[in-house]
Amino acid sequence: MTDRPAPTSKAQAIVNEVRRRIVDREWQQGDRIPDEAELAVEFGAARATVNKALQLLAEEGLLDRKRRAGTHVTVNPARRATLTIPIVREQVEAAGLAYSHRIVAQKLSPLPADVAARMALPEGHELIHLRTVHYGDDTPFQVEDRWLNPAAAPGVERIDFHRINPNEWLVRNFPWLRADMAFSAASADARDARLLECRQGTALLILQRTTFNDLGAITSVRLAFHPGYQLIATP
Amino acid sequence: MTDRPAPTSKAQAIVNEVRRRIVDREWQQGDRIPDEAELAVEFGAARATVNKALQLLAEEGLLDRKRRAGTHVTVNPARRATLTIPIVREQVEAAGLAYSHRIVAQKLSPLPADVAARMALPEGHELIHLRTVHYGDDTPFQVEDRWLNPAAAPGVERIDFHRINPNEWLVRNFPWLRADMAFSAASADARDARLLECRQGTALLILQRTTFNDLGAITSVRLAFHPGYQLIATP
DNA sequence: ATCGCAATTAAGTTTAGACATATATCCGAT
DNA sequence: ATCGGATATATGTCTAAACTTAATTGCGAT
Secondary structure, eight states: OOOOOSOSOHHHHHHHHHHHHHHTTSSOTTOEEOOHHHHHHHHTOOHHHHHHHHHHHHHHTSEEEETTTEEEEOSSOOOEEEEEOOOHHHHHHHTTOOEEEEEEEEEEEEOOHHHHHHHTOOTTOEEEEEEEEEEETTEEEEEEEEEEOTTTSTTGGGOOTTTSOHHHHHHHHOOOSEEEEEEEEEEOOHHHHHHHTSOTTOEEEEEEEEEEETTEEEEEEEEEEOTTOOEEEBO | OOOOOSOSOHHHHHHHHHHHHHHTTSSOTTOEEOOHHHHHHHHTOOHHHHHHHHHHHHHHTSEEEETTTEEEEOSSOOOEEEEEOOOHHHHHHHTTOOEEEEEEEEEEEEOOHHHHHHHTOOTTOEEEEEEEEEEETTEEEEEEEEEEOTTTSTTGGGOOTTTSOHHHHHHHHOOOSEEEEEEEEEEOOHHHHHHHTSOTTOEEEEEEEEEEETTEEEEEEEEEEOTTOOEEEBO
């Protein structure tokens, strides 16, 4: 039931064994561990394989590696977590609900200062401003407040977002090179409350994201999730 | 000013070029791209190098790779973001503030149902319960509500957490094998408000984390950040 | 002692080749 | 036409060897 035969690669086996030694404190925080050549002999593997394994553990934050100085067990591991930001529709459907969305507003508007700063565009510059509500079984799931830059996403002016939601269209048509992303909490304002069908002042999880390609900022969006929503991270 | 000489490896150069082709839509979503052997010839590299580059892009979510079927540009890329959860003290000090912490409460208490479930321990089981406030320049930065399991972290009963904060001690002494982590938003309750010196009902970003080693759950903690706090993710 | 340079070391990267493995595709038997 | 098995193919993984590069260490001159 809990035994796994051997579905792992040699590199992964080395990762597991090294991680075990660290967790079991055979190798303590700050200790220097044997170098790649020694471990290669011990594990009966090529140095390249050991190298790959140790690089994975270094990415994970468990090891510190430096040329000439060797590999040490990280003293204060600031561990990372990976968040997968799925397409809303897929997220809703994965929960077994029927997805739908509604465009609440769509018009050309001058950029407010904060969004302009995030998009590295002049304040007052006119962009497409969209407000969308995403539903699961007719219950509001997420409210999206989005600014779209036709200069970086040519063709966007002619899309009918009632048929395909903005995120999905963008993701399919304009892969980005760089993204800024931040999580925060905010109290639902009057509009949030109306669209999410919750009481004003309710605490909402907010995801603010701006994406760029080589033509500049594609879009900047503020996502407000329904009250109680939890974003799960995978280590 | 914007030209970079050549600080990148060959594999990284391939990553960049393939990413460029995708972003510039030379290779469109769903397209099959040339196989590793062909790209190796084109880029004048070994297949292993191309393989490494394409695996990085697959991890990033831009490519889908399958044996025999080849490599395709992902149609609906659900892109990932990495969050680094730093040690509070380092985070505060990085902001140029003086760090301090205060243990508000520390006692043996029976586990409430929700925490027990997260830690996979029986409800009512007695664990060490700690409440800590972390300050930057005497302004509350984060409130920590933590349960500690001496069975998985032997020695924890004898630690004086007034001298070193619980997170830092754990991180230095008990590396974990697995962690569950979730972000959410909550309204400050009376205690949160008092400890964070904010108004009750203020929206707070909450990070809930439980860590495990091979002895079981080490600790489960609820971190409430000060109002307005933004958690920045790196792509 | 102190400084600066040179030697040495350990990780970083790449390569060519080999074998493993999943699976799309083809083809022949039904 | 349909099914099943053989085949081909693209990725997955590993290896041994070489070269590169960062940086610690040690040494020699001051």
